[in-house]
Amino acid sequence: MSEKKINRDTVKWIVEAVLLLLLAVGICAIAYNTKDVERIKTLGSSSYAVGVIGDDGKIDTETKTAIHTKNLYPLNEVKIEMDKGANVTYTLFFYGSDKELMSKTNAQSSTYRGTFPEEAKYFRVMITPTADEDGIVKGNELFKYAKLVTVTYKNK
Numbered sequence: 385m386s387e388k389k390i391n392r393d394t395v396k397w398i399v400e401a402v403l404l405l406l407l408a409v410g411i412c413a414i415a416y417n418t419k420d421v422e423r424i425k426t427l428g429s430s431s432y433a434v435g436v437i438g439d440d441g442k443i444d445t446e447t448k449t450a451i452h453t454k455n456l457y458p459l460n461e462v463k464i465e466m467d468k469g470a471n472v473t474y475t476l477f478f479y480g481s482d483k484e485l486m487s488k489t490n491a492q493s494s495t496y497r498g499t500f501p502e503e504a505k506y507f508r509v510m511i512t513p514t515a516d517e518d519g520i521v522k523g524n525e526l527f528k529y530a531k532l533v534t535v536t537y538k539n540k
Contacts, residue, residue, distance in 0.1 A: 424461075425539045427453060427509070429530035434521050437477055437510045441485025448520045449512065451529055456483060456506035461538040464496040464509070470532035471515040478504035509535055 433454050435445040443452060456479055464474065473491035478501045480486050486501050491512065500507075511529050513521060521529065
């Protein structure tokens with residue numbers, strides 16, 4: 385009788401060991417396959433602040449007629465779409481590897497289909513309301529205007 389108990393325990397132990405091994409292999413396979421996955425990022429309203437970006441590429445927080453992205457983002461498969469009937473325009477600012485302004489677009493009022501400067505590495509976006517009642521963007525309006533322009537990019 386004790387021989388049957390040993391065999392059952394041995395079989396149970398082998399099955400558990402095989403299942404644990406398969407689980408470990410599966411976790412390793414998932415980790416390996418996802419390490420190179422490029423992620424698409426969408427800029428939310430928390431990515432913006434009130435202020436303008438000057439012609440020199442610097443932020444001016446005193447002028448409150450627009451909103452701008454707080455940070456520079458990698459210029460990698462950038463896509464910008466606008467809601468239909470949006471009462472805003474946006475301007476793209478392109479920066480080199482030294483994070484100095486290279487160029488900017490004119491104010492855009494539709495999905496961006498332009499090209500990017502060849503040497504540009506980063507971008508920023510400034511969204512300017514075209515029908516703001518008092519011409520000054522307040523904190524609560526930031527969310528409203530940010531939702532009208534969808535900015536996505538691929539984060540390496």
